[in-house]
Amino acid sequence: MERLKTLCRAGVLWLVAGGALLTVQCLSLKAEEAVSVVPAWQRFRAEHLTSEQAGRLLISELNCQSCHGSYAGLTVQPRQAPILTAAAQRLNPAHVRQFLQNPQQVKPGTVMPRLHTAASDPAVLDALTAFLTAGGGWRAMAISADAVRRGEDLFHRVGCAACHGDQRSAEVIDALRRGLAPPADEEDEDDPDAVAKSAKTAATQSDFLMPLGRLEEKYSLAGLMQFLREPHLVRPGGRMPSLNLSPEESRDVASYLLRKVQVEANIEYEYFEGSWDKLPDFSALKAVSKGTTTDFSAGIGARQNDFALRFLGYVQIPRAGEYRVHVTSDDGSRVLIGEREVVNNDGIHPPVGRSGTVQLTAGSHALVVEYFEQGGGEELSVEIEGPGLSRQPLSALTTLTREAR
Incomplete structure (x- = not known):
């Protein structure tokens, strides 16, 4: 944007197109002010465009025609704005309000203009x-x-980092480039030097990156999963490509991007230790420990091998109909809703996915998820989809008590 700033400081940006002369009065831009990130301008500004070429590009990218229409001699491909259909299902109302009030402050780089009335x-x-x-x-x-x-591995492997930058610390990036083992993870929120480290990381990367913004304040997990799988259904004029992610991969990348989300515990768990080659009879075992958590995760175990978990809660079904439950686990697992076994993925095996369907009435249903790990890697994920409900983690519909909160 440096060239654009220079032209604006001069007072007038001349955009010549098809014999028509468009004069745009620009206010002086302070160095600290947020400016829109226009991908095509950033990409081609080094091509020494003429004023006419630059103007044509900017009018298209900023979608000026949506308000002002086209005029004689100007043929510019309009850019379609994001589709707002089903925005209520994917966006946080608090984020929507803040964005309407000050788009640049909420999402630096957006081309959404500030609505002064709002x-x-x-x-x-x-x-x-x-x-x-x-x-x-x-x-x-x-x-x-x-x-x-x-999701962290996928984000930095499938191409996300090419446009949005490496989200890891500068120390990790440097170690990976040198073929060394990266340093241990650090919790940024507990690190007083997190801001400085973030700045150092940014300094090691390209000077043109599309900022992600604070996604955890914007998206629901299900909404971001759906966007990652089919971005052009929401942003037909956007440049976010389809990465051909599977449902599981979109869940993992979305989880990584929303990793700072914090919610109250909504699932009870019981932890057991022992060696089994199939799911044990939990009623005959004494739990080593009990507690509450926010997800059906194998990572709760104090060990990496020879342990089992039983999760208890209530699934809140929004609408009557047939629901499909998806389970991926290493080793065995199963899911029971009410007194019915919906998915059985028992036995010793590497990560294997299985699904099952169940007819459910609207309301609260008792839920049990069982899991055991003997040796090797450990993994557990449980998802659900149904009438009006896109595929998402089952934990999103789970509560500690029968009454939905």
Whole structure:
């Protein structure tokens, strides 16, 4: 944007297209002010575009025609804005309100203009937010630590980092480049030097990256999963490519991007130690420990081998119909809803996925998830989909008590 800033400081940006002269008065830009990130401009600004070429590119990328229409002699491909259908299911109403009030502050680099009426009138903000999120049931979902670990690897392997930058610390990036084992993970929120480390990381990467923003304040897990699988259904004019992610991969990448989400514990668990080659009779065992958690995760175990877990809770079904439950585990697992076994994935095996269907009425149903690990790797994920419900972690619909909170 340096060239654009220079032109703006001069006072006038001349955009010549098809014999028509468009004069755009620009206010001086302070160095610290947020500016829109226009991918095509950033990509081609080094090509020494003429003023006419630059203007044509910017009018297209900023979608000026959506408000001003086309005019004689100008043929510019319009850029379609994001689709707001089903926004209520994927977006946090608090985020929507904040974004409408100040788009650049919430998402640095966005080309969404600031609506001064909305910014200055709380009633306008409330009305727009209510309309856009009507009928939604957004709430923060628990994020699986296992999925976050897998998602971090996928994010930096399938191409996400090429546009959004390496999200790991500068020390990890340097170690990986030198072929060394990366240093132990650090919790940024407990690290007083986290901001400095983040700046150092950014300095080692390309000067043009699309900022991710604070996704944990924007998306539901299910909404981000769906976007990652089919980005053009939401943003037909966007440049986010389809990465051909499987449902499991989209869940893991979304979990990594939403790793800072914090929710209250909503699942009870019992932890057992012993060696089995199939799921034990939990009623005949004495638990080593008990507690509450936010996800059906194998990582709760104090050991890496020879342990078992039983999770207890209630699944809150929003609408009557047929639901499909998906389980991936290493080693054995099974899921019971009510008194019915929905999925049986028992035995010693590497990560294996199995699914089962069940007819459920709307309301609360007792839920049990059983799991054991003998040796080798350990993994457990449980997901559900059904009428009006996209595939998402079962923990998102689980509560500690029969009454939904």
